[in-house]
Amino acid sequence: MRAATSTRPADAGNGVGAAVDTHCPYCALQCGMTLSPAGRASVRVRPRDPSAGGLCQKGWTAAALLGSPARLTTPLVRDGGTLRPASWDEALGLVARRIKEIAAERGPDAVAVFGGGGLTNEKAYLIGKFARVALGTSQVDYNGRFCMSSAAAAAHRAFGLDRGLPFPLADLEGADAVLLAGANPAETMPPFLSHLRRAMDAGGLIVVDPRRTPTAERAALHLAPAPGTDLALALGILHAAVADGRLDHAYVAGRTTGFEEAWRVAAAWWPERVERVTGVAAADQRRAAAILSEAASAYVLTARGAEQHATGVDTVGAWINLALALGLPGRLGSGWGCLTGQGNGQGGREHGQKADQLPGYRRIDDPAARAHVARVWGVEPSTLPGPGRSAFELLDALGTSGGPSALLVFGSNPVVSAPQSARVADRLAALDLLVVADIVLSETARAADVVLPITQWAEEDGTLTNLEGRVLLRRRALTPPPGVRTDLEVLHDLAVRLGQPPERFPTDPETVFTELRAASEGGPADYSGVTWDRLRAGERLQWPVPRQPGHPGTPRLFLDRFAHPDGRARFAAVDHRGPAEPPDEEFPLYAITGRVLQHYQSGAQTRRVEELRAAVPEAYVEVHPDTARRAGLRDGAAAAVVGRRGRVLATVRCVPSMRPDVVFLPFHFPGAQRANLVTNPALDPVSRMPEFKVCAVRLSPAGEREAQ
Numbered sequence: 001m002r003a004a005t006s007t008r009p010a011d012a013g014n015g016v017g018a019a020v021d022t023h024c025p026y027c028a029l030q031c032g033m034t035l036s037p038a039g040r041a042s043v044r045v046r047p048r049d050p051s052a053g054g055l056c057q058k059g060w061t062a063a064a065l066l067g068s069p070a071r072l073t074t075p076l077v078r079d080g081g082t083l084r085p086a087s088w089d090e091a092l093g094l095v096a097r098r099i100k101e102i103a104a105e106r107g108p109d110a111v112a113v114f115g116g117g118g119l120t121n122e123k124a125y126l127i128g129k130f131a132r133v134a135l136g137t138s139q140v141d142y143n144g145r146f147c148m149s150s151a152a153a154a155a156h157r158a159f160g161l162d163r164g165l166p167f168p169l170a171d172l173e174g175a176d177a178v179l180l181a182g183a184n185p186a187e188t189m190p191p192f193l194s195h196l197r198r199a200m201d202a203g204g205l206i207v208v209d210p211r212r213t214p215t216a217e218r219a220a221l222h223l224a225p226a227p228g229t230d231l232a233l234a235l236g237i238l239h240a241a242v243a244d245g246r247l248d249h250a251y252v253a254g255r256t257t258g259f260e261e262a263w264r265v266a267a268a269w270w271p272e273r274v275e276r277v278t279g280v281a282a283a284d285q286r287r288a289a290a291i292l293s294e295a296a297s298a299y300v301l302t303a304r305g306a307e308q309h310a311t312g313v314d315t316v317g318a319w320i321n322l323a324l325a326l327g328l329p330g331r332l333g334s335g336w337g338c339l340t341g342q343g344n345g346q347g348g349r350e351h352g353q354k355a356d357q358l359p360g361y362r363r364i365d366d367p368a369a370r371a372h373v374a375r376v377w378g379v380e381p382s383t384l385p386g387p388g389r390s391a392f393e394l395l396d397a398l399g400t401s402g403g404p405s406a407l408l409v410f411g412s413n414p415v416v417s418a419p420q421s422a423r424v425a426d427r428l429a430a431l432d433l434l435v436v437a438d439i440v441l442s443e444t445a446r447a448a449d450v451v452l453p454i455t456q457w458a459e460e461d462g463t464l465t466n467l468e469g470r471v472l473l474r475r476r477a478l479t480p481p482p483g484v485r486t487d488l489e490v491l492h493d494l495a496v497r498l499g500q501p502p503e504r505f506p507t508d509p510e511t512v513f514t515e516l517r518a519a520s521e522g523g524p525a526d527y528s529g530v531t532w533d534r535l536r537a538g539e540r541l542q543w544p545v546p547r548q549p550g551h552p553g554t555p556r557l558f559l560d561r562f563a564h565p566d567g568r569a570r571f572a573a574v575d576h577r578g579p580a581e582p583p584d585e586e587f588p589l590y591a592i593t594g595r596v597l598q599h600y601q602s603g604a605q606t607r608r609v610e611e612l613r614a615a616v617p618e619a620y621v622e623v624h625p626d627t628a629r630r631a632g633l634r635d636g637a638a639a640a641v642v643g644r645r646g647r648v649l650a651t652v653r654c655v656p657s658m659r660p661d662v663v664f665l666p667f668h669f670p671g672a673q674r675a676n677l678v679t680n681p682a683l684d685p686v687s688r689m690p691e692f693k694v695c696a697v698r699l700s701p702a703g704e705r706e707a708q
């Protein structure tokens with residue numbers, strides 16, 4: 001057992017003088033951990049917990065941030081170009097006054113809100129309510145749009161409902177075969193691999209990734225398509241499965257619709273043609289189809305590598321088509337699922353901080369949903385705004401003549417995490433008011449007019465919903481430092497200053513959750529039967545959980561029927577379109593982006609943990625040695641990765657397993673090392689997710705000017 005850096009004493013005021021069972025603050029696996037009285041993180045061994053009794057390096061060191069000297073403990077207000085300390089009263093008074101002025105002058109949509117997929121369910125819920133009721137704005141969205149919206153849209157289209165894994169995580173332990181499309185859990189969520197042990201031992205792990213990642217190293221079959229061609233690869237494997245007689249005719253006839261239309265497209269993608277487009281051998285495509293179809297228990301799982309494209313919804317749809325053709329979804333011991341990324345990536349997209357949604361995964365343009373939620377909120381349905389701009393479109397519109405001129409940011413760092421980040425920084429600079437609530441002075445907070453210091457994970461109660469749709473109670477374990485407030489308190493204080501009745505914006509998380517339950521009741525993500533008492537008692541509840549005494553939740557969706565009115569899943573007739581920005585003479589390489597084991601998202605937290613920062617202190621670019629040599633670079637050299645929208649500075653890492661036409665950039669680093677300086681904001685037409693995963697670049701030695 002290891003321990004992380006000690007922090008403050010545990011919160012005796014919470015009745016937890018002893019160790020407190022809680023969950024890691026980072027990814028969607030939400031590994032269980034125990035914070036000891038000394039504030040030390042240590043593993044809580046829970047054999048049936050998603051963590052399987054393990055934590056990755058990020059989890060082990062998570063407590064270090066609780067005592068970080070980088071922690072903000074007083075509000076900051078911009079004065080004469082610099083941020084100076086201010087009282088809460090001054091800071092909130094300034095924010096409320098400016099919001100009123102801007103809204104009075106330009107209308108309610110001139111004020112926008114940007115949330116995050118790591119925020120608790122209660123915060124996501126109250127942010128959506130604050131935007132629609134206290135501000136009256138339609139301009140609210142969140143960074144989950146950058147992470148999981150394509151899988152969500154594809155799942156809705158195919159199954160009529162989106163829940164990351166529509167089955168318990170533990171079901172994967174019985175799998176003989178698992179295809180991971182665009183997932184690298186060996187680095188992003190290492191304890192997850194323990195669930196794939198049987199598939200790995202059986203030679204049934206297939207990994208689709210242009211890079212030979214640590215996950216691909218463990219696979220029996222690694223398929224490395226050219227970036228942006230995984231949709232074609234999925235069509236090729238589907239074609240091989242059908243041509244080799246592996247189609248599950250009874251399942252397709254009894255539980256699905258649309259196969260003929262989907263097959264008309266896939267029929268044109270025979271494996272040899274797909275090999276020419278993707279670079280994946282036809283024999284390997286056939287082998288993948290054989291491994292999946294011959295396994296007694298098989299799963300297809302997708303993640304950001306499949307999603308973060310201008311064709312992300314269709315790419316995920318193509319993988320779902322393959323799973324449907326083999327008869328996997330909605331069958332015990334088999335299925336399709338999405339590996340959600342952010343800590344509350346699932347719950348964060350269910351409770352109303354997304355531009356087109358209301359709580360309970362309801363649509364904001366559905367009159368019945370508007371009436372239900374308005375009743376819970378005590379307002380007229382007609383006062384609720386309609387759908388607003390999606391995340392990048394919202395950021396891109398800031399400070400323009402038709403766009404918002406004020407922005408409130410909670411739990412997000414778009415200066416680093418948004419595509420074409422230099423443009424996003426320019427848009428933020430054009431605002432009349434930028435307010436950032438954060439635990440540290442992130443790159444976005446540095447640009448703010450007002451910075452509000454808030455509590456972090458171990459200092460507050462809240463619920464999150466993990467990648468299998470299970471609602472988890474994250475307990476307050478430590479007393480927050482003096483001077484910080486919770487996001488709920490910030491929303492309450494601002495709402496009251498904007499004229500709302502205080503009781504409409506509670507600050508107690510359990511009270512907010514109780515209201516969330518009512519708002520979600522009857523919706524697709526129905527939490528009405530989840531109570532904190534049940535969670536405190538250790539019940540494992542996966543939504544939907546209707547308000548019925550003792551309802552056990554719904555561990556497995558779709559066993560009897562899918563969520564479309566006819567109960568059938570839908571094939572999607574999707575075709576390969578390729579990346580929005582293919583390489584050319586000027587920019588001959590594909591740049592792909594992703595995460596490393598030691599860092600999380602924009603790195604605002606993990607770059608401030610010494611052990612993690614020391615392990616990976618700066619950006620690097622992985623490149624094949626021949627590609628580096630052609631660019632006049634060697635291992636360890638300072639390189640510029642240059643694209644149409646900007647240039648990224650990074651240290652060269654020569655990796656012989658890289659495709660010679662690809663470079664890889666981790667996206668956790670700030671300033672001139674931001675991978676998102678080059679990424680392409682081309683959006684998927686349905687999910688509005690940007691094409692983070694692929695853009696065209698060239699590689700060159702960093703000039704002396706850039707290297708400084």
Ligand code: SF4
Binds near residue numbers: 055056058060189
């Ligand atoms: S980052 Fe994810 S995998 Fe690592 S300990 Fe935290 S929840 Fe677990």
